[in-house]
Every structure is written in C-alpha cells, then in structure tokens.
Amino acid sequence: MTFDRAREAAEVPAAFDQDASSYDRLVGANPGYFDHLKRSAARLGLPGRGAGLRLLDVGCGTGLSTRALLDTYPEAEIVAADASAEMLAQARAKAWPATVRFVQSRAEDLATAGVEGPFDGILAAYLLRNLPDVSAGVADLRDLLAPGAPLAVHEYSVADSAYARAVWTAVCWAIVIPLGKRVTGDASLYRYLWRSVLAFDGLTRLTGRLSGAGLEHVHVEPMDGWQRGIVHTVVGLRPM
Numbered sequence: 001m002t003f004d005r006a007r008e009a010a011e012v013p014a015a016f017d018q019d020a021s022s023y024d025r026l027v028g029a030n031p032g033y034f035d036h037l038k039r040s041a042a043r044l045g046l047p048g049r050g051a052g053l054r055l056l057d058v059g060c061g062t063g064l065s066t067r068a069l070l071d072t073y074p075e076a077e078i079v080a081a082d083a084s085a086e087m088l089a090q091a092r093a094k095a096w097p098a099t100v101r102f103v104q105s106r107a108e109d110l111a112t113a114g115v116e117g118p119f120d121g122i123l124a125a126y127l128l129r130n131l132p133d134v135s136a137g138v139a140d141l142r143d144l145l146a147p148g149a150p151l152a153v154h155e156y157s158v159a160d161s162a163y164a165r166a167v168w169t170a171v172c173w174a175i176v177i178p179l180g181k182r183v184t185g186d187a188s189l190y191r192y193l194w195r196s197v198l199a200f201d202g203l204t205r206l207t208g209r210l211s212g213a214g215l216e217h218v219h220v221e222p223m224d225g226w227q228r229g230i231v232h233t234v235v236g237l238r239p240m
Helices: 005-028 033-042 064-072 085-092 134-144 162-184 188-199 203-212
Strands: 054-058 077-082 100-104 121-125 150-156 216-222 231-237
Touching: 005 033, 005 085, 005 162, 005 188, 033 064, 033 121, 033 150, 033 231, 054 064, 064 077, 064 100, 064 121, 077 085, 085 100, 121 134, 134 150, 134 203, 150 203, 162 188, 203 216, 203 231
Parallel strands: 054 077, 054 121, 077 100, 121 150
Antiparallel strands: 150 231, 216 231
C-alpha cells in the first residue's frame, strides 16, 4: 500500500469539510473517544484548573479536543486551530466561554494566522499523522511552547505491532468504513483514516521525532479498551 503523505495532507481539509456535519455522530459511536481525549489533556500535567495558563489545541476539528482541554483546565485561555472551515463551523456553533478562541489555519501556517507563543501547553490530537512533514510540524509546535511547557500528542500508532495493525484493519473494515459510508454516503475519509494510520510512525519513530526536536522527558502513556496499543499519548517538555 503506497501513501503519498504530501498529496494526502493537501486533501485532508477538504475531506473533513465534506463530513464535518456528521463527524461528532460518528466518533460518538467509538467507545471511550472523548474520555481518551480528556486523558491526554490531563497528561499535560498542568497545575490546578489552569488559571493564568495559555493553551493551544492544534487540529481541534469540531472542538471535542478543545472541550477536553476546557473540562480539564477550565480557567485557562485556550486557542483552538484547524484547517477545515466546516469543522470549525461545527466547533464554533457550540457553547464556549470567552476564554476560548477558534482560528482557521493549517498547523504549518499558525504564525501567518496570528497564532503566536508562548503557550503553557499544547494538545495535538490526531494531527501529526495528517501533516505533510511530521518532523517539521513537531519542531514548529516546540517553538510555540514556553520553556518547560509540555506537548501532548494524542495519536494512532500501530506500525510497531502486528497485532495492533490487525485489530485496526479489522475494526476499520468491519465498522468504521461501512458506518462512514452509511452516514455520509461516501467512505473516502474513513478509507483515508485506515491508510494513514497504517502508514504512520510506530512509537519508536514517533518518540524519536519528539526527542529529535529537542523535547525532553519524552514518554508514552497508553489508552484502554479496544484502542489499547492503537491510540497513545506521547508527551514531551520543551527544555527550560
């Protein structure tokens, strides 16, 4: 199976635009989806309720990861960014406090969109796999962090485990792709999801990218349920 990362990445925002109105319904059928996002938000390890902190949710989609950050750090200022206009429209239509701001931008164009650091923590949920250059993306996020601040990458990673790859493929073709087709009339995005996860980094390479970008204390935390061994939180800190 071939996977042209740059070409596929260029097409991702349009694919998400097409399926934005049904996205929450589909991911809501995945047991533990939102709880896992909250777990990754908590793994940023930030103090208290986030008072005085400035956080970035990059690749926020319909705002589910933004809600996970808000629930975990309700007193923080949160900037949430996504490249898909329709996904952002779904996010903005929800109820938010004045401390949450949404910005349309690709991750690699955040500075152009007026999103500047430093941030006291960054959550990147299901983002890195969709970037044209993963290592450059990690370096960009590092540069947005304040000294000592954490980056939490919430992502699929199955390349290092034959069992995880088999479970992922079985779940996609038995449930995810048929359900996506039934709800949206087009399974293209969900076939892309299957392919992109299989083509993405294993944990060894992914943690190496964070370490190679200069992040310290890089470590992996697991999820539970059927996504154990498939979805992970990878956390690293910008050096002081």
